Amino acid sequence: xxxxxxxxxxFVFVVLVSILFNCKDxxxxxxxxxxxxxxxxxxxxxxxxxxxxxxNYAFVRVGGASLVIYRVTIDEFVAFDRMCTYEAxxxxxxxxxxxxxxxxxxxxxxxxxxxDGSPQEGPAKYMLRPYNVTYDGGDxxxxxx
Ligand code: FES
Numbered sequence: 001x002x003x004x005x006x007x008x009x010x011f012v013f014v015v016l017v018s019i020l021f022n023c024k025d026x027x028x029x030x031x032x033x034x035x036x037x038x039x040x041x042x043x044x045x046x047x048x049x050x051x052x053x054x055x056n057y058a059f060v061r062v063g064g065a066s067l068v069i070y071r072v073t074i075d076e077f078v079a080f081d082r083m084c085t086y087e088a089x090x091x092x093x094x095x096x097x098x099x100x101x102x103x104x105x106x107x108x109x110x111x112x113x114x115x116d117g118s119p120q121e122g123p124a125k126y127m128l129r130p131y132n133v134t135y136d137g138g139d140x141x142x143x144x145x
Contacts, residue, residue: 035063035064037067038144053071070114084107085127089107092106
C-alpha cells in the first residue's frame with residue numbers, strides 16, 4: 001500500500017515537471033522591439049502613389065526604422081516594421097512577394113499578410129511589429145507608436 005502511494009506521488013511529480021518544462025511561455029513577446037516613429041505621409045507625393053489605392057503598399061524608411069504601410073480600405077491603413085520576426089535581425093527586412101497582400105523574409109522565406117501582419121508561412125511565429133496609423137480622410141496619414 002505504501003509503495004503504491006509512493007509510485008503515485010512519483011508519477012504525479014513526473015507529470016507536473018514535464019508540464020512545467022513543456023509549457024510554452026505565454027510571456028514571450030514579439031522579438032522585434034518597436035522603433036520610435038512619428039511622421040506623416042502626403043498621399044499625393046509621387047513616391048507614395050501606390051497608397052492611393054486600397055490593396056497596395058509602400059516601403060518607408062524613416063530615421064533608423066523601415067516600415068511597410070498598407071492601405072486596407074479606402075479609409076483604413078496599417079503600418080508594420082519590416083524586420084522579420086523569426087530572428088529579428090535589423091539587417092533582414094521583409095521584401096515584396098509575388099502576392100500583393102503579402103511580404104516575405106528573403107532569408108527564412110516567412111510570409112506575412114499585410115492586412116494584420118500575421119505570419120502565414122515559414123518559421124516565423126510572431127506578427128510583424130505594428131505601428132499606429134491615423135488617416136485624416138484626405139491627403140495625409142500619420143504613423144506613430
Ligand atoms: S530573419 Fe533571419 S530568418 Fe527571417
